Amino acid sequence: MTANEAISEETMLRKQSITPPETSTPSPSPSPSTPTPTTISASDSELSEIFFVENSRRKQSIKIQVKLCPEGVYLRRETDEDDHINEQLIRIDDIIGSRYGPRLKKRARGGLNSCKNPNGPGQEAAPEPDSDNSAYLYIYAYLKKEKPLRRVQTLRILRFRSSNDYGVNLKTAETWHRTIRQHKRSNGSSSPADTGKQLLILLNPKSGSGKGRELFQKQVAPLLTEAEAQYDLQITTHPQYAKEFVRTRKDLLERYSGIVVASGDGLFYEVLNGLMERMDWRRACRELPLGIIPCGSGNGLARSVAHHCNEPYEPKPILNATLTCIAGKSTPMDVVRIELAPGGDKHYVMYSFLSVGWGLIADIDIESERLRSIGAQRFTLWAIKRLITLRTYKGKVYYLRATATPPKKSEPVVEMAREAEENPQANRSSLPEFQDLPEEDELDADHFADAISLDRSVYRQHADSWHSAMSRRTAYYSLGGPSLRSNRSRMSITQRIEAANAEFAETIPSGTIPGLQVPLSPGDGWVCEEGDFVMVHAAYTTHLSSDVFFAPASRLDDGLIYLVIIRSGVSRHQLANFMLSLNTGTHLPVGEDPFVKVVACRAFRIEPTGSDGILVVDGEKVDYGPIQAEVMPGLINVMTTSGQ
Numbered sequence: 001m002t003a004n005e006a007i008s009e010e011t012m013l014r015k016q017s018i019t020p021p022e023t024s025t026p027s028p029s030p031s032p033s034t035p036t037p038t039t040i041s042a043s044d045s046e047l048s049e050i051f052f053v054e055n056s057r058r059k060q061s062i063k064i065q066v067k068l069c070p071e072g073v074y075l076r077r078e079t080d081e082d083d084h085i086n087e088q089l090i091r092i093d094d095i096i097g098s099r100y101g102p103r104l105k106k107r108a109r110g111g112l113n114s115c116k117n118p119n120g121p122g123q124e125a126a127p128e129p130d131s132d133n134s135a136y137l138y139i140y141a142y143l144k145k146e147k148p149l150r151r152v153q154t155l156r157i158l159r160f161r162s163s164n165d166y167g168v169n170l171k172t173a174e175t176w177h178r179t180i181r182q183h184k185r186s187n188g189s190s191s192p193a194d195t196g197k198q199l200l201i202l203l204n205p206k207s208g209s210g211k212g213r214e215l216f217q218k219q220v221a222p223l224l225t226e227a228e229a230q231y232d233l234q235i236t237t238h239p240q241y242a243k244e245f246v247r248t249r250k251d252l253l254e255r256y257s258g259i260v261v262a263s264g265d266g267l268f269y270e271v272l273n274g275l276m277e278r279m280d281w282r283r284a285c286r287e288l289p290l291g292i293i294p295c296g297s298g299n300g301l302a303r304s305v306a307h308h309c310n311e312p313y314e315p316k317p318i319l320n321a322t323l324t325c326i327a328g329k330s331t332p333m334d335v336v337r338i339e340l341a342p343g344g345d346k347h348y349v350m351y352s353f354l355s356v357g358w359g360l361i362a363d364i365d366i367e368s369e370r371l372r373s374i375g376a377q378r379f380t381l382w383a384i385k386r387l388i389t390l391r392t393y394k395g396k397v398y399y400l401r402a403t404a405t406p407p408k409k410s411e412p413v414v415e416m417a418r419e420a421e422e423n424p425q426a427n428r429s430s431l432p433e434f435q436d437l438p439e440e441d442e443l444d445a446d447h448f449a450d451a452i453s454l455d456r457s458v459y460r461q462h463a464d465s466w467h468s469a470m471s472r473r474t475a476y477y478s479l480g481g482p483s484l485r486s487n488r489s490r491m492s493i494t495q496r497i498e499a500a501n502a503e504f505a506e507t508i509p510s511g512t513i514p515g516l517q518v519p520l521s522p523g524d525g526w527v528c529e530e531g532d533f534v535m536v537h538a539a540y541t542t543h544l545s546s547d548v549f550f551a552p553a554s555r556l557d558d559g560l561i562y563l564v565i566i567r568s569g570v571s572r573h574q575l576a577n578f579m580l581s582l583n584t585g586t587h588l589p590v591g592e593d594p595f596v597k598v599v600a601c602r603a604f605r606i607e608p609t610g611s612d613g614i615l616v617v618d619g620e621k622v623d624y625g626p627i628q629a630e631v632m633p634g635l636i637n638v639m640t641t642s643g644q
């Protein structure tokens, strides 16, 4: 039989072949349940064709109607023998890509460099002259199944051989390929293949067990190839590499459609903070969705994203997360602005996406580092040790409940300016120097990049430390810009500072709560708890690590920080139960508890007494001392399988 044929791989490459008749005549598009003897039926959005699967064992051919429509690919199978009909829909969301051309000799693998197909997206090289004239369409899908939640790899191969001319068959296969892409686009998926841009992939070869490179080659690259994703793989060579890359790259937004971090949470933290230090941070956060492929040891974000979009995680976290990154959809996610007391070597303002910890869990996380060689067991062992030798910490915890009305923004800079005008000499030393930025026409692209890379940290430190002490707002920046210069001489100090603030409010992310040095007032809605604490731990994603389901009620963009406060006096038994239930998310008290409290808040401040203790932000140790945090709702976009 010289007819079209489809090789259908239901699950992991289980092959059958389907073959439609040799000649094809156009026909109206059939419904999925109505088989037609015709081969091709094309409208703008639907294609339909009858294929045959040769069943050599039973010496019969099975007729399969394949219909491509906006919902996906319908396959309707019937046998002459028992009139039995099987139907299946491969949802368009579950199809990650397709390719067409001659039969693939072996499974294509992505390399470690930019992936480019010389024949254009989805198309393979022309067949050898002596081979058959069939054109093949490979449809790569990962079917989502519930109970247990999993993705099942599925490959459908349609073989087009109606014509003796390879070019004609290829054209038919190409039409199917193009239509699949169109349907994915209409379904809200901006596939990397459609954007004309590359995915930036940042890979830390040292994260987790140190096998990031191999994991990428074996598990990630093949999927990127199937999804026709063009990518630029950057392998980090040292800490801060990723941060500097995204911070200083001039063409970041023009060149890349998104950033995928193939690493642990530590590298994602670098990328987030690098983005936030760009002059175009707002646009970068809005336009560049961020994805994570879990190659680290904690992987709290990857687990939280999987939880958010009801995607499987274990037993194949890398494969599942990669599917999420290539789904072409994204969801807003909160970022938390952290302010630390100056003095240490860590950055004064930082941006966090997971958690802030003080006390028990932070201690276990950091102190058990010395047992890293024994793997995840280190947490259990150290938790037992710390439960036996329980520590408490004295201090104050302030929080602004989610329901509290935000404090009215004061006009601190205006107040300062007024003082300065009244008494210029007295205030001169406390006012920052006005720095002239280059004229706009001097700002070519290179110049701009240098300005970003050289000066930003200076501006940030300077402005923050100055204003935190003097004002209720922490991030007004007083640097004169080009827009001020023309009429500067005619402007009062007040006007100049207001104008500068307006300009830099856009270019530098600012907080809305009082600076760390400013006392907090209950009148503004702040609740204060004072005393001895076993732990204060704040989370804004569901999972702190792949197996710590810390804030089950959290949503990626709910604008909430979940603050868990455990006071001194809690029994070891209750604490042990708390720790043991962390992986199921059943650790939090259902009703009122005298020792354990959960507060949904917008902002909080911790003021530890003394200097001996551990504070962590996103699992990394920071300088011990006062710390405050404020949520910036939906600031970034993370790659998901549902969403826009």
Ligand SMILES: Nc1ncnc2c1ncn2[C@@H]1O[C@H](COP(=O)(O)OP(=O)(O)OP(=O)(O)O)[C@@H](O)[C@H]1O
Pocket: 204, 205, 206, 207, 208, 209, 236, 237, 238, 239, 240, 241, 263, 264, 265, 266, 267, 268, 270, 295, 296, 297, 298, 299, 300, 619
């Ligand atoms: N090439 C490199 N060599 C050494 N360290 C690196 C390199 N690239 C990045 N780093 C640093 O390694 C740190 C840890 O990386 P990462 O978070 O990816 O892995 P992890 O610690 O195993 O995972 P997790 O944070 O989920 O526990 C990051 O803070 C990053 O700065």
